[in-house]
Amino acid sequence: MLSIRIENNTPALKVDFGLPMGTLSAIVGPSGSGKTSVLRAVAGLLAPSHSLISFDNDVWADTETRYFRPAYQRPLGFVTQSFGLFPHLTATENVSAALNHLPRRERGVEAQRFLELVGIGGLADRQPSELSGGQSQRVAMARALARKPRLLLLDEPFSALDHSTRKRLRVELKRLQDALAMTVLFVTHDLDEAAELSQNMVLLRRGQVVQQGPTRELLRRPSTVEAARLMNFANLAKAEWVGSDASGITLRWGDVLLNAEIGPKSPPEGQIYWTIRTSDVFLVKDDHPNESSLGTILSADITEIIEMGSSVLVSVIVARSGGESLRLRLRPGALHRHNVSKGSRIRIALHAQSLVLLQS
Amino acid sequence: MDWNAFNLSLQLAAWTLALLLPIGVVTGRWLAKTQTRARPWLQAFFALPLVLPPTVVGYYLLIFTGTRSPLGELIMSWFGVSLVFSFPGLVVASILVNLPFAILPVQRAFEVVSSELYDAAACCGMTPWQTFTRVEMPLAWPGVLSAAVLTLGHTLGEFGVVLMVGGNIPGETRTLSIAIFDRVQAFDPLAAGQMAGFLLLISLVTVALGYGVLERRERRRRRST
Numbered sequence: 001m002l003s004i005r006i007e008n009n010t011p012a013l014k015v016d017f018g019l020p021m022g023t024l025s026a027i028v029g030p031s032g033s034g035k036t037s038v039l040r041a042v043a044g045l046l047a048p049s050h051s052l053i054s055f056d057n058d059v060w061a062d063t064e065t066r067y068f069r070p071a072y073q074r075p076l077g078f079v080t081q082s083f084g085l086f087p088h089l090t091a092t093e094n095v096s097a098a099l100n101h102l103p104r105r106e107r108g109v110e111a112q113r114f115l116e117l118v119g120i121g122g123l124a125d126r127q128p129s130e131l132s133g134g135q136s137q138r139v140a141m142a143r144a145l146a147r148k149p150r151l152l153l154l155d156e157p158f159s160a161l162d163h164s165t166r167k168r169l170r171v172e173l174k175r176l177q178d179a180l181a182m183t184v185l186f187v188t189h190d191l192d193e194a195a196e197l198s199q200n201m202v203l204l205r206r207g208q209v210v211q212q213g214p215t216r217e218l219l220r221r222p223s224t225v226e227a228a229r230l231m232n233f234a235n236l237a238k239a240e241w242v243g244s245d246a247s248g249i250t251l252r253w254g255d256v257l258l259n260a261e262i263g264p265k266s267p268p269e270g271q272i273y274w275t276i277r278t279s280d281v282f283l284v285k286d287d288h289p290n291e292s293s294l295g296t297i298l299s300a301d302i303t304e305i306i307e308m309g310s311s312v313l314v315s316v317i318v319a320r321s322g323g324e325s326l327r328l329r330l331r332p333g334a335l336h337r338h339n340v341s342k343g344s345r346i347r348i349a350l351h352a353q354s355l356v357l358l359q360s
Numbered sequence: 361m362d363w364n365a366f367n368l369s370l371q372l373a374a375w376t377l378a379l380l381l382p383i384g385v386v387t388g389r390w391l392a393k394t395q396t397r398a399r400p401w402l403q404a405f406f407a408l409p410l411v412l413p414p415t416v417v418g419y420y421l422l423i424f425t426g427t428r429s430p431l432g433e434l435i436m437s438w439f440g441v442s443l444v445f446s447f448p449g450l451v452v453a454s455i456l457v458n459l460p461f462a463i464l465p466v467q468r469a470f471e472v473v474s475s476e477l478y479d480a481a482a483c484c485g486m487t488p489w490q491t492f493t494r495v496e497m498p499l500a501w502p503g504v505l506s507a508a509v510l511t512l513g514h515t516l517g518e519f520g521v522v523l524m525v526g527g528n529i530p531g532e533t534r535t536l537s538i539a540i541f542d543r544v545q546a547f548d549p550l551a552a553g554q555m556a557g558f559l560l561l562i563s564l565v566t567v568a569l570g571y572g573v574l575e576r577r578e579r580r581r582r583r584s585t
Contacts, residue, residue: 045479071482084480088498097494098484147485 002055002151002183004038008048011037013207019185019200021056024177026194026215027187029204029230035187036081038204039153042185043078044071055151055183076151077144081159083136085128091115091139092124098146114142118172134165145176152177154186158193170197191231195219203230221262224359225273233275234327236358241267248352254322258296258350263357273358278313280354281328283338284347295351300326302344307332316348361554364531365539368447372535373515376454377508380462383455384507388466389496392473407464409457418524421453445527450535453525454515461510469503470496502574509570513563 002025005016013034019025027035040046042053044060047068053061060069077098085094095111102110115121118138128136137157144152157173158166174197177184188194194201194215201218203210211218211227222228228236239251239258249263251274260274284297300316303325312330317323328348340346391403409417425432425443436442443449473496481491497504519537526533528542536559543552 040479043479043483045482071479072485072487076483078479078483080476080479082476084476086477086480086495097481097486100485100490143480143484 001057002042002185003053004042005050005052006038006041006048007050008037008041008046008207011207013037013041013048015202015204015207015209017202017209017212019183019202021183022181023199024174024184024186024197025200025202026198027185027202027204028189028191028194029187029210030189032206033204034207035189035204036155037207039078039155039185039187042151043076043153044069044074045078074151075147075149076153077147077149078153079137079140079144079155079157081156083128083140083160085131085136085139085143087128090125090127091120091131091142094128094139095143095146098143101147111142111146114146115139117145117176118142133160134162134169137161137165137169141173141176145180150183152182152184154184156188157186159188159190166193173197203227205230220277221356222275222358228273228275228356228358234278235276235281237274237324237326238271239274241272243267249357251357254318254324255320256296256298256318258355259352260355260357261352264359268360273360275356275358276326276350276354278327278329280351281326282349282351283328283330283334283340284349285338286347288347294349295354297347297349300346300348302340302342302346305335305342316346318348361551361558362534362536362539362543365534365536365555366558368531368534369516369536372447372450372454372518373512375451376458376515377511379451380455380458380511381504381508384459384462384466384511385504388463388503388507389470389500391463391467392470403467407460410460414457414518414520415524417457418453418521421449421456421521421525425449425452444525445529445533447526447532450522450526450533453521454518457518457521458511458514461514462507465503465506465510466500467503469500469506473499502577505570505573509567513566516563516566517559 001021002019004018006013011034015038027038029035037046041048041051047061048063050063051061052064053059059067060074061067086097089097092108092111092115095114096107099107099110112121112124115124118141120135120138123131123135128139131139137160158169161169170193173184186197198215200213201215202212203218205226210230211223219231222231222233225236237253239253242250242252242257244250244263244265249260251258251260251272258274282294284294288294288297299319301319302314302316304315306313312332312335314328314330315325316328317325326348338346387406391399422444423429425435427433427436427442427444432443441448443452477495478491481495486494517537518535519541522533522535522538523541528534528538534542536555540552540555540559543555
């Protein structure tokens with residue numbers, strides 16, 4: 001377990017979370033949320049006023065006992081946002097710089113092996129100034145891997161790269177992590193990147209953890225309004241608590257009754273926020289019965305259709321909801337199949353399992 | 361041509377360089393990295409010899425290191441030497457007046473080594489000493505070379521403070537620049553002209569060699585970008 005407990009004033013941080021060994025985890029948050037500072041503290045490049053950082057029961061920093069292991073003694077590799085390649089050294093020499101544990105004569109061969117591992121064996125003699133962004137990123141990755149680190153830290157590793165290079169390197173990172181069975185922790189402000197790569201996710205905002213857990217679970221079920229907003233849940237609405245029984249919770253949204261399977265056991269004070277993913281709002285055929293296994297079926301009028309390549313984002317105003325709107329993500333073919341366009345009245349289904357109740 | 365004076369000038373330059381360059385590297389690097397609020401004052405202190413007349417520096421050295429001063433007495437009792445009108449005194453004076461030439465270029469050179477490279481070196485497992493020798497120095501050496509060239513050239517030509525602290529003792533404190541002054545005073549323009557020309561040539565060659573090395577490096581760097 002990588003265990004991270006940090007309290008600090010400047011930058012303001014108050015985080016306490018653990019991540020399983022051998023997994024790929026992401027810290028996600030907007031700019032200025034403290035993501036990089038957490039990574040730097042784990043690396044030993046930042047000494048917070050209070051911290052307890054341990055990796056696989058090996059303590060790296062503990063301010064209680066005034067223990068601080070310097071960065072060069074921690075078994076980790078770190079790829080920073082701008083890669084930090086030594087400008088006076090070639091690609092091979094940059095990688096060799098991390099091979100201090102080997103005899104000098106073996107370093108060149110080993111460095112070449114790591115450059116080949118990341119697919120740039122032919123660029124060994126290039127200086128950093130002669131490399132493109134993607135190539136520099138690979139040299140930095142080879143250098144970070146060369147120490148055979150137990151923990152690999154990546155700070156927005158793909159942000160400086162073009163779209164196609166980014167996609168290719170994401171696949172390579174996954175492959176490397178599988179092959180080398182490392183624990184990887186990376187920070188990103190790109191939720192899609194985190195969703196695609198990570199098994200665990202930590203949502204960070206203003207130096208504090210908003211939510212943490214397995215990525216799939218987090219993406220499906222944000223626990224708070226803040227988490228839902230951070231993860232760009234487009235559908236966020238307030239409803240009245242009607243009651244709960246063994247089958248679930250009933251809410252009143254305008255004049256509409258909604259059902260949710262999971263939620264708080266007791267009624268909250270005042271209204272409760274709820275959300276549903278755009279891809280979990282289904283379009284229902286006209287001849288489909290109102291009472292069905294699809295969940296609550298509602299009538300709605302389409303106000304906007306935005307085609308986004310592989311999907312279509314449809315905004316609707318839901319009838320009897322008091323003028324509230326929802327968004328649903330459909331496949332392009334679905335629009336033609338259901339023969340709908342802007343202004344059409346459609347029926348949508350909200351399944352109780354997909355309805356997520358949030359803490360304020 | 362006063363070869364003794366020339367020899368003494370070379371010795372003074374060599375001693376000054378050997379003792380001052382490590383001081384310059386350590387202090388310049390520290391000034392480049394420190395966050396202390398006293399930095400402007402420290403920088404001003406090290407730059408003082410640039411703006412003060414050498415006679416003022418020489419005067420204070422005489423006052424503080426003279427045989428009747430507490431510091432002078434201490435040095436005499438510990439090392440058995442006087443710092444006024446002696447070669448060791450010239451070396452100390454030369455080090456002090458050359459501080460800005462040794463420190464400021466080194467400081468500028470270390471300032472451009474980005475903090476990210478320190479982080480990268482630490483995460484490569486490099487100790488602070490390995491980071492210094494393998495990352496910092498290779499990047500900052502043009503600044504160190506500039507400091508060496510300027511210190512060497514300035515020491516060879518130093519006049520005011522040498523005259524104030526060392527006087528004009530042949531074989532002990534009479535450097536080439538003092539010998540030139542001495543020959544001019546003695547209405548011997550031929551000897552003064554020979555020595556002045558020689559000093560001019562040596563200074564020019566030293567500085568040109570230094571700049572040449574830096575220029576070659578810069579050209580190589582531009583070619584690779």
